[in-house]
Amino acid sequence: MAEGSRPTLVTVAEHARVSRQTVSNVLNSPEIVRPETRERVLRAIEELGYRPNVVARQLRTRRSSVLGLRMPPASDGISGQVLDRFLHALTDEAQRAGLRVMLFTAEDDDAEIREYQTLRATTGIDGFVLANTHAGDPRTQWLCDHDVPFVTVGRPWDDGGAPGASTSDDGLPHKVDDHPWVDIDGRAGTRAATQHLLDAGHRRVAFLGWPEGSGVGDDRLAGWLETLTDAGLAGDAVVQRTEDSVAMGAAAANRVLRDDDVTALVCVSDSIALGALAAARELAASRPDRAPVAITGFDDTPVARAVDLTSVAQPVADVAARAIELLRGQLDARPDSPDASTGVAQDRQVLIEPHLVVRATSRAAR
Amino acid sequence: MAEGSRPTLVTVAEHARVSRQTVSNVLNSPEIVRPETRERVLRAIEELGYRPNVVARQLRTRRSSVLGLRMPPASDGISGQVLDRFLHALTDEAQRAGLRVMLFTAEDDDAEIREYQTLRATTGIDGFVLANTHAGDPRTQWLCDHDVPFVTVGRPWDDGGAPGASTSDDGLPHKVDDHPWVDIDGRAGTRAATQHLLDAGHRRVAFLGWPEGSGVGDDRLAGWLETLTDAGLAGDAVVQRTEDSVAMGAAAANRVLRDDDVTALVCVSDSIALGALAAARELAASRPDRAPVAITGFDDTPVARAVDLTSVAQPVADVAARAIELLRGQLDARPDSPDASTGVAQDRQVLIEPHLVVRATSRAAR
């Protein structure tokens, strides 16, 4: 504070009576500097309250330690706040790893790619985290082609619906599907939900899903069907597919519940579950004789907590942690750092198991 | 692409046959360079696909054009997603203004202040956007003391409850309350909601609020009370205060609705409104004779849309735009840029009026 401006490497060097390079070494490769010198330098740093200027370092090393993330326009879905939580977790993990998260926006995929270019050309962003990737995404293609480190949150779903990582059709320079990603195992989630309902004695467990073709939706459906099949109940499988909204959920539920044997519903989302809940409640009011209907949602949104809805919770923090890990792996593997061997050989694709949060809507009849 | 690496100022200068300084001028002060030279330089820039390196510029100018924002830990409230929307809008506005938003996290206020220091010392962040400020916030104090540009989203509520900007108790070097902020006029919001209900013929309009002492909550209550007073109905004013949750909202509503004359509820939040809605529905079922109850919420969360709840919508995008504006004003007013006069003289404190979104829960009896 006494000096007019902040101390620099030179200030520290003078103070410690060494060259400025030695100070730099103490900071970046402490092991190559003699302990007593190191001590002296560290003391000087301490005394002066020196903080390295990362901008200068960045100019020199061409590494920014900054990650870019496109802020998606708030989808109007009810599942708000999972992005909030993810963002918080990601920022936190990044910070812990010495990285920063920088936000940007883009109208569409092409604009986003243009932003990648700008961001890399002008501010030297090191890598990107992509959410909301979709089949045949031009963004992942571009990033692969330009050798930019990135990780997607969500698998690269083939147009078919099954997870990628399998078919390696030909010897293209870059197999787009085969990039680092982290995702939540939706199938395992619905499996848990369905099993939970079966364990509670339900036999005819219907599924309220999204229209066919969405990788995520089909994956969740698969988990339900699998479980039913394993239990020898696949013959009774009932599915209703609908758009993701409360109203549509209610309508779909009403259709399914015309079958009096259906006593439980596994829903692909909390929105649909919320609709189903309303439908079930009306049904219970109008027909006290009918068996009460158990319901599970997916995402464990605040709404689920609010209305006491059993739901599959996404471990967002884990996802963020693994995403940062995967990104770090790529960053460290770049030209300069020979630490490539240091990093534990890790899978480039990570599937995280969600867990079921059991609440009132799936517990024994009230 | 032909060349190995990216073009720099020198590359452009050579290409345009001018000094590198002239190129810099074309970029930063185009008006001082002769039109024909400028043309030539611009063409060279175009041809080479030159992009200025902001890191180098930053090292030289000490301005980063980056804004810091602490990512708050997801509050468990139902009102998720307003942060999402705000973040998107803020990023968008910032980008439009040539600024970037960088995220960070901190455990508490002190840790946040430490991050301010780190961020400014090492990466040279230009300013901050603070959300969730509270009475006697040490962060705003610190930022004022260190002359760091910032803007808060939300007024600096005095411990009393009234908005600051009024009492200037003594001649302290920095009047903490008197910093730039943007906020939503909650009072105007509940005023609109209450008036809407009065217009619909309701006479006894109760308020379900938060416990006393929260600036935001008291402000919202004030709007309701004001409107009732203006209508000469203050004598009938009924308030129930409760924690912000669906269950508490239902309980509070039940208490208020014991009074058969109460036909409308203005709620301080969507969570509470959601509870009230459930209570009202049960009441309607059990006592078909009673007049139906109209309900309004606050925040216009996805849940409100989902259950067709009338609610006060926060114009988040406007807030973001004004926040960026206020920050820009401070950034431009700094040492170098003499453009201080250019910026329209603007208020340093901005109150934005929300608007009511009328939905089923407040329309004439179904």
Add this chain to the structure above:
DNA sequence: GTGAAAGCGCTAACAC
């Protein structure tokens, strides 16, 4: 109006 010189704070080479 344009150019030349200097330097922002740091690290990568290479000498010593």
Add this chain to the structure above:
DNA sequence: GTGTTAGCGCTTTCAC
């Protein structure tokens, strides 16, 4: 091990 020499790409004097 340590110091010296060069820049990274840009802008800011200040001559011309």
